[in-house]
Amino acid sequence: MRWQHTAATGPAAATLALMLTLAPDARAQPDARAQPDAEPLTLAYEAPAGCPDATAFFGQVTARTTRVRAPSRGESARAVHVRVTKNSGGFLGHLHFEAGGQKSSPRAVEGATCHEVVEALGLVAALAVDPSASTAPVAPASPSSPSSEPAPAEPIPTPEPASVPTPAKSAESAESVESVESVERGPVPAPAGAAPAPRAPQRGTSGATRLGVGVALEGSSLAGFVPAWRIHGELVLWDGALLSPSFRAAVGRSFLVTREAAIGSADIDWTVGAVEGCPVRFALTSSGRLELRPCAAFTVGAIHAEPFGVVARRARSRAWLAAEALARLAIRPVQILSIELDAGLSVPFTRETFFFEPGIDVYQAPSAAIFGRLGVGVRFR
Structure with missing residues (x-):
């Protein structure tokens, strides 16, 4: 740079x-x-x-x-x-x-x-x-x-x-x-009349491997509108280059969503973990402070439903597996801080269904759901 x-x-x-x-x-x-x-x-x-x-x-x-x-x-x-x-x-x-x-x-x-x-x-x-x-x-x-x-x-x-x-x-x-x-940290005056001595190399700000953490708020269409939060850890290789793969491990949980049926209702929530990879980075400005990354992720966790308004109340939990494709737009006001906006598509591997006897559906997972996230991340040198 x-x-x-x-x-x-x-x-x-x-x-x-x-x-x-x-x-x-x-x-x-x-x-x-x-x-x-x-x-x-x-x-x-x-x-x-x-x-x-x-x-x-x-x-x-x-x-x-x-x-x-x-x-x-x-x-x-x-x-x-x-x-x-x-x-x-x-x-x-x-x-x-x-x-x-x-x-x-x-x-x-x-x-x-x-x-x-x-x-x-x-x-x-x-x-x-x-x-x-x-x-x-x-x-x-x-x-x-x-x-x-x-x-x-x-x-x-x-x-x-x-x-x-x-x-x-x-x-x-x-x-x-x-x-x-x-000038590693600012100009250092040389003695008058003396030849300058060689200095130690200065570490650059690009091409480095970095670790980071972040938090985000999410909204998805899994069941109407489902708000959620997540936190992540990140590893970035060759930061600043076009081929700059990043990897994330995240955990998250949704807020309760109530689904109504003819004879009762159920509160539904998701608890998930995810692994994510973004192979390349596209700099959208000459300074590199605005960037775009295409990413793919795999999500594993559980969906939990608890019924209300029925005689036999029995909570149910099922495994939740999904694949995600997303694009991440990030702006860096300073080198270590990024503000991120994600938009993508989540495809569940199985369409779980919760119902009341004798077969009244209260929730069925969609074949695909869109989602968006707004987050803040910090990267360490």
């Missing part, structure tokens, strides 16, 4: 989240071509191992417009946040600006390779600052280096459009990198 930068080496260094703070080198000479209205920008950059690093991304921006520069020491600047994650179809990138606590609308880019996504995000950032920025292709962004210091950007040939800076300009942008800071 739901920060990675290869500042550490080896397979264990899967991802790093970096904040790149850019400032002019005190030894560098000012560029006579720099525009006086150039906007200072700081960069928060996250990408998987093997992707172009933060320096390469900033080079993509400065190669397209001269209206972006590194901030001076202590100068306030707008921040651009870039996050690239790997998904089943390739790579997905998100970008937004932040200034004074206000965030812009996020922009999303999807591509087959990380280089394509980073290059496209560089174009998005450049056009957001300078609508007249060059849209001509630039040199490919270089993959991140295993060294603890960002490598200088490769010189970029000058395309025909006048707005594209010369190789000297791109080299100066690369030389203006002053420090690289790890």
Whole structure:
């Protein structure tokens, strides 16, 4: 996606989240071509191992417009946040600006390779600052280096459009990198003049195995309208991916439902347990906070009926077996919390019938029943 930068080496260094703070080198000479209205920008950059690093991304921006520069020491600047994650179809990138606590609308880019996504995000950032920025292709962004210091950007040939800076300009942008800071829980200032040390990889928010619990209220057409409650435990594999199977075990009980007959009535209720599987997850928004899951479930339990208004009152219980197919729409206002809406069809394996002698039916299970649920779930990291 739901920060990675290869500042550490080896397979264990899967991802790093970096904040790149850019400032002019005190030894560098000012560029006579720099525009006086150039906007200072700081960069928060996250990408998987093997992707172009933060320096390469900033080079993509400065190669397209001269209206972006590194901030001076202590100068306030707008921040651009870039996050690239790997998904089943390739790579997905998100970008937004932040200034004074206000965030812009996020922009999303999807591509087959990380280089394509980073290059496209560089174009998005450049056009957001300078609508007249060059849209001509630039040199490919270089993959991140295993060294603890960002490598200088490769010189970029000058395309025909006048707005594209010369190789000297791109080299100066690369030389203006002053420090690289790890941001696992926020930016950590690096000592002045000291080379940044490699940081431990940051754990991502997608692709993880998670456990969860939840509660729900249910209504079904098993006997008119039957209200019920249920609680569940959940296991989710590879959370955030398309192939993200989830499994639930649930228990529930209905409220009493009264059924009338010509010579009496009966109170009926269900007590059930269920196992459920949802093989895939469809993200309905670029942020992944709205998702849809198709699911199937098997329910086992008991149906209980207690008669009233008759001479021979004898309660009865029967086994209850049913198969269910459902769709689950879930919204996550925060990463660990989900609000869920289920709709589905339940098919009993047997159609149990309760009746009064000499054969007056008081209840017969339907061949199929529709149901809906509204629930809240919590997932743990």
